Amino acid sequence: MTTLKLTPKYPREKQTIMMFNGDEAVAYAVKQCYVDVVAAYPITPQTIIVEKFSEFVANGEVHTEFIHVESEHSAMSACIGAAATGARAFTSTCSQGLALMVETLYIASGLRLPIVMAVTNRALSAPINIHGDHSDAYLMRDAGWVMLFVENVQEAYDTTIQAFKIAEHPEVQLPVSVHLDGFFLSHTMENLHVLPDEAIYEFLGGPRKPVKVKVDYYDEEVEYTLNPARPLSVGMLAFYDYYFEIKTQQVEAFKHAERVITEVNEEWYKLTGRKYGDGLVDPYAMSDAEIAIVVMGSSTGTIRNIVKKFRERGVKIGVLRIRSYRPFPRRRVAELLKDVKLVAVLDRAASPGTLGALYSDIISSLYTLKERPLVVNYIYGLGGRDLSPQLVHRLIEELREDLRRGFIPEERLQRYLGVRE
Amino acid sequence: MSLKSWREIPIGGVGFKLSTEVKTGEWRAMKPVIDQNKCTKCLICWLFCPEPAIMWDGVRVEVNYDYCKGCGICAQECPVKAISMVPEFGGE
Numbered sequence: 244m245t246t247l248k249l250t251p252k253y254p255r256e257k258q259t260i261m262m263f264n265g266d267e268a269v270a271y272a273v274k275q276c277y278v279d280v281v282a283a284y285p286i287t288p289q290t291i292i293v294e295k296f297s298e299f300v301a302n303g304e305v306h307t308e309f310i311h312v313e314s315e316h317s318a319m320s321a322c323i324g325a326a327a328t329g330a331r332a333f334t335s336t337c338s339q340g341l342a343l344m345v346e347t348l349y350i351a352s353g354l355r356l357p358i359v360m361a362v363t364n365r366a367l368s369a370p371i372n373i374h375g376d377h378s379d380a381y382l383m384r385d386a387g388w389v390m391l392f393v394e395n396v397q398e399a400y401d402t403t404i405q406a407f408k409i410a411e412h413p414e415v416q417l418p419v420s421v422h423l424d425g426f427f428l429s430h431t432m433e434n435l436h437v438l439p440d441e442a443i444y445e446f447l448g449g450p451r452k453p454v455k456v457k458v459d460y461y462d463e464e465v466e467y468t469l470n471p472a473r474p475l476s477v478g479m480l481a482f483y484d485y486y487f488e489i490k491t492q493q494v495e496a497f498k499h500a501e502r503v504i505t506e507v508n509e510e511w512y513k514l515t516g517r518k519y520g521d522g523l524v525d526p527y528a529m530s531d532a533e534i535a536i537v538v539m540g541s542s543t544g545t546i547r548n549i550v551k552k553f554r555e556r557g558v559k560i561g562v563l564r565i566r567s568y569r570p571f572p573r574r575r576v577a578e579l580l581k582d583v584k585l586v587a588v589l590d591r592a593a594s595p596g597t598l599g600a601l602y603s604d605i606i607s608s609l610y611t612l613k614e615r616p617l618v619v620n621y622i623y624g625l626g627g628r629d630l631s632p633q634l635v636h637r638l639i640e641e642l643r644e645d646l647r648r649g650f651i652p653e654e655r656l657q658r659y660l661g662v663r664e
Numbered sequence: 665m666s667l668k669s670w671r672e673i674p675i676g677g678v679g680f681k682l683s684t685e686v687k688t689g690e691w692r693a694m695k696p697v698i699d700q701n702k703c704t705k706c707l708i709c710w711l712f713c714p715e716p717a718i719m720w721d722g723v724r725v726e727v728n729y730d731y732c733k734g735c736g737i738c739a740q741e742c743p744v745k746a747i748s749m750v751p752e753f754g755g756e
Contacts, residue, residue, distance in 0.1 A: 354676040354677075355678075356676070416675055454675070456679070458678065459679075459682070467676070475679050476678065477678055477679070479681070479686075480686050481680070488670035488673060489673070489677040491670040495670070496675075
């Protein structure tokens with residue numbers, strides 16, 4: 244989070260301090276976003292989002308239609324149907340629920356429906372585990388969703404609201420998932436600053452405004468909404484004649500998404516005084532860093548804290564937090580890491596049979612550089628295992644040793660951080 | 665009809681062409697042929713056809729070969745066996 248340099252429209256004193264855990268913060272954000280339809284199925288550690296939101300519905304605090312579905316597959320299907328009628332739709336899930344939802348995730352993005360979903364990142368079975376890691380997020384990385392990873396509860400609140408703005412931008416029109424680490428954020432209480440309802444209403448420009456499309460069988464442009472009075476084919480068959488073109492549009496939309504994420508981050512800064520790097524990446528102490536640690540999600544705080552201590556001792560080390568995992572900001576990453584000598588990429592999920600998923604993205608971002616840093620991969624925190632300050636301390640000492648040696652042997656390219664050997 | 669580029673078509677493949685332009689009849693391997701002399705116009709075929717590709721104009725029962733996929737349900741259900749399934753041999 245960057246410190247204040249201008250007077251925001253709603254400075255801190257005009258915001259209310261609330262005590263929420265990550266799930267409650269997401270539910271509260273959704274309440275303020277004038278959402279028409281919420282369809283969700285409960286799963287730990289997402290449950291509180293659904294519980295809290297159904298309380299808002301029961302109390303008549305929102306106009307939202309809450310659809311109690313029988314599975315996550317149905318939750319996303321209901322959101323797709325709702326969004327296709329022009330409604331603002333939200334759902335939330337994680338882990339096995341997200342796995343069950345995968346088929347419909349591709350339909351939501353393929354139909355270009357701006358649905359927002361909160362994912363409380365949790366490990367995948369087997370062995371059965373309910374705690375936080377990023378395996379479920381990596382499961383949906385090619386599903387055509389904009390994926391934003393948050394670091395704390397305040398950011399979970401802020402990003403959930405921003406997600407609707409990004410998704411519904413006329414040039415984006417993509418579903419957005421907000422990833423908060425299960426238990427680390429979903430169940431951790433934090434004091435956070437929330438905005439008044441009217442500020443959010445104004446920020447989002449009121450209810451969702453569907454985009455217009457030009458189809459051959461109507462003279463005028465029509466709204467992309469299902470309407471019995473004005474029929475429109477949604478979910479058409481497209482073979483080798485048109486499938487490629489429709490997928491190309493999706494890929495191109497991610498270029499706009501990259502720009503819109505930074506714009507929305509800036510707009511949020513002017514509104515609230517809070518921003519997260521440039522919206523895509525959130526660097527810390529990177530300007531003259533020789534060693535960089537690349538990470539996503541809730542562990543960033545711990546790492547930043549230890550890095551700060553090493554900085555005080557004169558060690559040139561920085562942290563690069565990836566906030567936007569999809570679109571992956573490869574140009575920004577290359578810019579920030581070009582003068583670094585050693586990069587450690589931390590993956591909170593294993594990709595059996597290959598190196599970490601985030602590691603692969605970082606490597607491909609750096610490939611176009613003339614002089615490339617050494618890059619090592621760490622697998623850490625699987626199944627909710629804590630990344631303790633001691634462990635980060637040991638990691639940095641190990642990296643300093645690698646830097647002194649000046650090369651990484653092939654068998655040391657991927658390492659485990661915090662596993663019993 | 666010339667095919668359009670990705671810049672020209674609406675997003676998400678929404679109504680980029682009429683759904684009636686998708687001639688599913690091209691998928692057919694066997695085609696139903698109605699013997700009009702045997703047909704009693706009971707319309708059981710019309711009721712069972714999943715497409716629906718059985719057309720009824722009040723006088724005759726006909727098959728719409730643009731959309732009939734050749735599933736054979738009509739021939740199976742016809743109580744007087746007036747419909748026979750004939751191999752396509754590469755289309756009409």
